[in-house]
Every structure is written in C-alpha cells, then in structure tokens.
Amino acid sequence: MTKKIPLLIDTDPGVDDALALLMAFSDPGHQLVGLTIAAGNVGLEHTVRNALKLCEVAGREDVPIYAGCADPLLHPAADAAYVHGRDGFGDIGYTPASRTAETEHAALAILRLSHEHAGELLLVALGPLTNIALALKLDPTLPQRIKRFVVMGGAVSAHGNITAAAEFNIAFDPEAAHIVFLAFPHIDLADWEAVIAHGFLHVEAEQWLQADSPRARFYERISLQTRHWSADRRGDHWHSADALAMAYALQPEGALELLERPVAVEMAGTLTRGATVVDWNRQEGRPDNATLLMRYDQARFEGLIRAALAAT
Ligand code: BDR
Ligand code: CA
Numbered sequence: 001m002t003k004k005i006p007l008l009i010d011t012d013p014g015v016d017d018a019l020a021l022l023m024a025f026s027d028p029g030h031q032l033v034g035l036t037i038a039a040g041n042v043g044l045e046h047t048v049r050n051a052l053k054l055c056e057v058a059g060r061e062d063v064p065i066y067a068g069c070a071d072p073l074l075h076p077a078a079d080a081a082y083v084h085g086r087d088g089f090g091d092i093g094y095t096p097a098s099r100t101a102e103t104e105h106a107a108l109a110i111l112r113l114s115h116e117h118a119g120e121l122l123l124v125a126l127g128p129l130t131n132i133a134l135a136l137k138l139d140p141t142l143p144q145r146i147k148r149f150v151v152m153g154g155a156v157s158a159h160g161n162i163t164a165a166a167e168f169n170i171a172f173d174p175e176a177a178h179i180v181f182l183a184f185p186h187i188d189l190a191d192w193e194a195v196i197a198h199g200f201l202h203v204e205a206e207q208w209l210q211a212d213s214p215r216a217r218f219y220e221r222i223s224l225q226t227r228h229w230s231a232d233r234r235g236d237h238w239h240s241a242d243a244l245a246m247a248y249a250l251q252p253e254g255a256l257e258l259l260e261r262p263v264a265v266e267m268a269g270t271l272t273r274g275a276t277v278v279d280w281n282r283q284e285g286r287p288d289n290a291t292l293l294m295r296y297d298q299a300r301f302e303g304l305i306r307a308a309l310a311a312t
Contacts, residue, residue, distance in 0.1 A: 004031040005147075006117040007249075008110065010068070011242070012040030012127030013050040015084050015226045020126055020246035021051075022215055022308035025058045027250050030122065033113055034064045036106035038127035040172050041080045042088035044070040047127075050089045052097035057218045061099055068106030068131035072173035077128075080168055083226055090222040107134040111142060118145040124249045125151045125180075126242040128169050133176035136183045143184045152245035153177065154191040154263070154276030156292050163274065167192040170265060171274030178265040181276075181289065188252070189263065190245035190293045191276065197295070198244050199237025200302055202227060213310035240305070247301045248293050257295035262286040 007030040011017045024032055035055075037048045048067045055063050085091040102109070110131060114121055123146050125132060136142055143149070153169035160166040170177045181187065205227070209220040230238050248255060262279040264286070266272045279286060 004029060005122050006031050006033045006120055007122045007124065008033050008036065008113050010036045010038055010106070010110070010123070010125045010127060010131050011051065012038040012047045013054060014041035014047065014088050014127070014242070015090065015223050016240040016242040017041070017126050018050070018054050018089070018219065018222060019240050019305065019308065020242035021054055022058060022219065023243060023246045023250065023304050025060050026308050030250060032060070032063050033117065034066060034109055036066045036068055036109055036131050037101070038068050038106070038131050039070050040127040040169065041084045042086070043079065044068070046088045048101050049096055050087070052099055052101065053089070053094055056097040056099065058215055065101045066104055066106040066109040067101045069134060072128065072130055073133060073175045075175075077172045083229055085225050090225040092221045106131040107138060110135040111139050114142055114145040119147060121146050122249060123149045124246065125149070125153070126245060128172040129153070129176040129180045130173045133173070133179040136179055140183065146184075148188060149184055149186070150188045150190065150245055150249040152190050152242050154189060155193055156189075156191045156276065156278050157193060158272070158275055159193050159196075160275065161192050163271070165269075165272040166274035167276070170276055174265055174267045174274040177274070178267055181263060181265050185289060187263070187290045188248065188293070189290045190241075190248050192241060194293045194296070195239050195241040195244050198298060198301060199234075199239045200305070201236055202231055202238050205238055208306050208309050211310050216309040219309060243305055244296065244301060247304050248296060250304065251300060254297040254300040255293055255295070256297055259292045259294055260288040261290060261292060262288055263290040
C-alpha cells in the first residue's frame with residue numbers, strides 16, 4: 001500500500017471552505033494532520049467554532065484544530081459575512097461542537113508539523129495568508145520542508161471579486177500574502193478566475209445535497225444562504241473557490257492547463273491593493289514562482305464534490 005500524503009490545511013470556514021474540507025476528509029490518498037484556522041470570511045471565534053462543528057458532523061474529531069491570528073498583520077479588513085452568513089455557516093443556529101481547539105497557536109503548529117513531516121507535507125491555504133506569514137517570520141526555513149503548497153487566492157488577470165482588481169483572500173491581508181509569495185519558491189495557485197471558469201449548476205448541486213448522509217444534510221443547511229446569494233448575482237452556476245483549490249491539491253493530475261509565471265502582490269495601490277500581479281511577459285527578470293491553474297477536469301471536480309457529500 002502506498003503511504004498517504006500528509007496534508008495540512010489553513011482555512012477560514014466559510015461555506016466553500018467547508019466543502020473543501022469535506023473533500024479532504026473523504027480522500028483516501030491523504031492523511032489530514034491538522035487544520036490551522038485563519039480569520040477571514042468571518043471572525044476567528046466563528047471560523048474556529050465552524051471547523052470544530054464540521055469535524056464533528058463528519059466524524060473527524062481525530063483532526064486537531066489550531067486557532068491562529070484574529071486579525072490581518074497590519075491593517076484591519078472587512079469580512080465576507082454577507083456571503084457566508086454572520087457566523088460563516090449560514091446562521092442555521094447549530095449546536096456547538098463539544099470539542100475545543102488545541103492550545104498551540106496555528107503558526108507554531110504549522111512549523112511543528114512541517115518538521116514532523118519534513119519534505120512530505122502538502123500545505124493548502126484556503127483563506128487569508130496571515131498564519132502562514134507569521135510562521136515564515138518565526139522561521140524563514142519553513143518552505144524548505146514543504147513538498148507542495150497550494151493556495152486559493154488572487155485573480156491572475158485582475159478580475160477581482162472583492163474589489164475590481166483583487167480577490168478576497170489576498171485583499172484581506174496583502175502584507176501577509178506579500179510575505180508568503182516572496183518566501184515560497186513555488187506556489188500552486190487556484191485563483192478566482194479559475195473558479196469562475198469552473199462553476200457547476202445549482203440544480204445539480206441541489207440533487208447532490210439530497211444525499212442521505214449527515215455531511216450532505218448539514219452542508220445543505222449551511223450553504224442555503226450563500227446559494228441564494230450566488231444565484232441572485234451570478235445566475236445558474238454556483239462557484240466554490242476552495243473546493244476547486246482542494247480538487248487541484250488532492251488530484252493534481254486533473255489539471256488540464258497550467259502556466260508558470262512570476263506573481264507578486266500589490267500592497268500600495270489605491271485601486272489595486274491586494275491584487276496579484278502576474279508578469280505574463282516575464283519582463284521584470286523575476287523567476288517563475290507560481291503555477292497558475294487555468295483549466296481543471298470539470299467532471300473530476302464534480303465527482304470529488306459528490307464523493308465528499310456521499311452523493312452518487
Ligand atoms: C475566497 O474568499 C473566501 O470568501 C472564500 O472562502 C474563498 O477562500 C474566494 O475569493
Ligand atoms: Ca476560504
């Protein structure tokens with residue numbers, strides 16, 4: 001039997017984070033070694049509580065959860081409660097999980113786990129990059145121990161979702177993203193524009209959500225508000241950013257088109273703060289530091305979502 005790949009996820013659950021986590025929970029090829037929790041979609045108190053509850057619903061209370069930074073490194077940022085609900089999980093009023101988070105800080109857990117799984121760890125970031133930036137400041141050798149780093153974030157041709165040019169995860173904490181994009185020699189990037197190109201039909205998702213499983217029943221409830229919000233604004237297709245990034249992380253062989261380019265983060269622009277600037281023509285002499293996911297096998301992506309919900 002081949003050894004499972006150790007997987008560490010930094011996340012700010014969040015409705016699409018929850019779907020990505022369900023995908024990771026049900027993946028046979030990966031061993032989930034922990035969840036480090038960021039603030040982003042909503043405040044840290046809620047994102048930690050949501051991670052604990054999702055693990056309980058999915059029967060994955062074996063997965064340790066580490067709370068991270070409550071705020072961006074420098075500047076306060078607005079959350080995305082208008083998409084995910086005030087509590088980040090659709091305000092369904094669930095009973096909190098009985099378990100609490102570990103006492104170790106997320107940044108320290110990232111460093112410790114990077115040593116325990118040195119050279120093997122798959123690190124996936126589904127939220128603002130604050131915890132990972134802090135870990136890098138504590139120990140700049142972190143990238144040497146990470147086998148692969150997948151980030152959901154950015155908008156490669158500046159079609160942003162939170163501002164005209166910037167995507168939410170990067171715009172929430174541009175200084176952290178800058179630190180991370182400078183420090184890691186290579187990032188596998190699933191950006192917002194790839195997400196828009198990989199929507200799936202609401203009517204089909206509604207069928208998957210009817211699956212007779214605790215995961216599907218819970219996910220149907222927590223995603224209702226955001227599905228309505230999405231259908232109002234974006235029409236027939238639902239877009240799950242973190243789920244696409246997780247598909248690429250778990251099954252990179254599903255990628256049908258990838259491009260290598262240098263990517264940097266804008267911190268100072270008046271209109272473009274938080275934008276990911278791709279040097280498409282390689283004009284500035286910087287090395288390629290990112291693989292951009294341009295196209296992923298749609299059927300494989302949807303199959304992974306169905307499996308995560310225990311739907312057929
Ligand atoms: C990203 O922002 C968050 O709202 C989502 O959870 C996702 O990680 C999409 O821009
Ligand atoms: Ca997220």
